[in-house]
Amino acid sequence: MLRRMVLAVAVSVGMSAPLKAADDLVTTYELENGMQVVVVEDHRAPVVMHMVWYKAGSADEQPGVSGIAHFLEHLMFKGTDTMESGEFSSTVAANGGRDNAFTSYDVTAYHQRVASDRLELMMRMESDRMVNLRIGEEEILTEREVIIEERNQRVENNPGALFREQLTAAQYLNHRYGIPVIGWRHEMEALDMDDALSFYETYYAPNNAILIVAGDVEPEDVKALADQYYGVIPANPDLPPRLRPSEPPQSSARRMVFYDARVAQPYVTRSYLAPERNSGDQRKAAALTLLAELLGGGQTSVLSQKLQFETKQSVYAGSWYRGTSLDATTFNLIMVPAPGIGMQEAEDAMDAAVAEFMAEGVDAAHLDRLKMQLRASQVYERDSVESVANRYGRGLTSGLTIADIQEWPEILQSITSEDIMAAAEEVFDLRTSVTGWLMTEEQEVSQ
């Protein structure tokens, strides 16, 4: 309800005077050791986000040690030469802040939100653990149990997550995006100190990191502190180039059925290999972003309209695409059949709806509405300094430049119906696709 109101406002504003996403107040520079610094100013409240983004994620792991990037993220909260295990987070909390971290395919990031006057403390602690991490053998063993339990909860106990793992592994023939970020369980069980330190020593270095400070700060103050704390850390001269194995031609549509007795609601999904946003070359990704919205971005989308409201064969249908990625990504479709609709019937209906869209083309009014909504959400996103900081962090660790990130909203606005249909023609290539059915054996029998 809130979201709808926001959009309504956006549209009404847009009608009278087109909304323009003003440039973010961003300053960027590089320390002598190669560390990139990005300052996003927002002086409305005396708080600051302090983030360090390492350009290393699970897709940078060596074969056989899947999960090590994420395991190291956990271990980073253990001690250093001068801090006890757990002291990092407790210090942040004692100073009224909150801290967190996450690992994905392309990046591992650490961030804290604190009062602006605590920024120096954050930099002191974060720069300390960039080089002085000390982990005990006992901590390796206990924290390994923690990540395995995390896998149990998030994946093993979740048929949909297990299904997605198998789909993703089938999607990539060569690239490590096929391997789950959290790791294959049997490999997680063998992760050890050497694996963790090897990843740490290779990738945790200032010339592989981006410092983002967002909030009530002045760029020159941040620069002075960054020089003092991060600038003194030597670059890693042996940092490997970030060149991952790419995909060979994918020439065979793949299909799979995943049966799990715990599945309540079966569904059909399909992913196609899709281009990502590349520096200076974002138009195709922008067209796919709009395609995903048009086709399956909510109740007014083509798939929803056709499958939920017209034929009523579906209780949910959608599509999504995430273009911010270092390497080739996917465009995805989903169709959750209504009761009594079989899996093949559901898949055929999904295909028919997409085929109709391809024949009918883009509804110009629909595209205009979506562009307006995108513009509005970009404007309102700027109210959250954390969102802005994340946008820069994600973009910069995915191979984009500050200019690419800032041009993105205008590129989206410039995309035409023809661009979208051309991108759709290209991406809907069954030879690069994986189609999956999630269901129980019982559901199959009952159809």
Next chain:
Amino acid sequence: MLRRMVLAVAVSVGMSAPLKAADDLVTTYELENGMQVVVVEDHRAPVVMHMVWYKAGSADEQPGVSGIAHFLEHLMFKGTDTMESGEFSSTVAANGGRDNAFTSYDVTAYHQRVASDRLELMMRMESDRMVNLRIGEEEILTEREVIIEERNQRVENNPGALFREQLTAAQYLNHRYGIPVIGWRHEMEALDMDDALSFYETYYAPNNAILIVAGDVEPEDVKALADQYYGVIPANPDLPPRLRPSEPPQSSARRMVFYDARVAQPYVTRSYLAPERNSGDQRKAAALTLLAELLGGGQTSVLSQKLQFETKQSVYAGSWYRGTSLDATTFNLIMVPAPGIGMQEAEDAMDAAVAEFMAEGVDAAHLDRLKMQLRASQVYERDSVESVANRYGRGLTSGLTIADIQEWPEILQSITSEDIMAAAEEVFDLRTSVTGWLMTEEQEVSQ
């Protein structure tokens, strides 16, 4: 015809006095630097096979440089400090011998067949290129063209080979057996000197090699020569352990269709992940070896009988399994439909034939015949010193011991119908399978 005669002889001999595969005349020892030496004596003719097997194949490659093991195999025929490019092979030929080399997932091997008195020359040259290889940049470029052309001929111009590449990539979710030995074309195009030397320096060392000398030689003479030529080469202290990424649970049957306008004869194939021969634990692999023969090892096999002769739905049907592998291998089925039989019908018929076999169980007389044939072919195989040498080389580089290799024939003989049915129950798990259809779009329309 010849083969049938040979088997007829074997059976008649077997009837009167059961054939027993005598132990091969094998002597083995290890040089001080860790190089294993295997001597197979055969004094019937004054010739000798000289082979060096490196325990490194395409599955030992780093991500992104697929094909480097095979590329290096080509480059090994370039010069050393003391030999010109091409001189190795021309010297072998000038001495009346022939030489060759091959690369597979687990091994790269070099061998020469020469008169026994040329053994020392072979050792001098082979030990020389184990450490003194010198490659020019120009040679990298020209030889890279050669391997790409080899790929063109063997793979790109062959729809069946392209199809198998996609199937194999879908079979393995984590292990590098999913990557073709010859390499992905786009990665081959970027292979360079550093990649080749890195593989060479890591894996080409006496402690990662097996010397096999088979033929008209005395073990002590071989030992003296091996000490002189190979024994002086230092071991590589940094040889990495041979531990590859293994598969996570495979929980979704995969399916794919590969369309290629060049396909004349469509077919259906299915592979299941299957256990390999392991040291001290070969019974399951032995049962699968017999299962493959029973089910699809020729005109008298179950699939042939049911699908070619009874229902006439197939022009060829078969199964195969290759247990000699360092890591998990596959069990394979194929069904080539007769004219007028559609692909789904063909797959259903193949499944039905296997299901009938599972219900009917093993025909005892059939199993006895197969065991007799296996015994016979093992006996006759010993007539070829090259085959014996290859058997040891393949086995030893796949993680087996001399004892495992010698016990294998008796293990095969000891397998019961129950063992075979239990192995079949276990291996026919659709969740670990990939089913593929090779066809043209036209063939699809015409059905």
